[in-house]
Amino acid sequence: MSEKVVPRCPVCKQPMRLNHRVIMDILNGLIHEECGTDIPIKDKGTAEEMLNKYPMHFSNLKKRIK
Numbered sequence: 001m002s003e004k005v006v007p008r009c010p011v012c013k014q015p016m017r018l019n020h021r022v023i024m025d026i027l028n029g030l031i032h033e034e035c036g037t038d039i040p041i042k043d044k045g046t047a048e049e050m051l052n053k054y055p056m057h058f059s060n061l062k063k064r065i066k
Contacts, residue, residue: 011035018048028057
């Protein structure tokens with residue numbers, strides 16, 4: 001039986017949801033906006049907006065975020 005992997009914020013370790021506000025860093029990583037990062041920010045919006053705007057970076061991730 002395979003277990004579903006849920007993407008998590010690398011800072012707070014909480015699961016990502018499509019309606020969560022996130023920032024996309026220059027390494028194309030998603031982090032909750034309220035968690036912040038020292039890495040320069042490339043873009044910000046909801047997780048759903050980032051997945052739709054940058055599908056080339058997140059093709060497998062969209063299937064795992066609710």
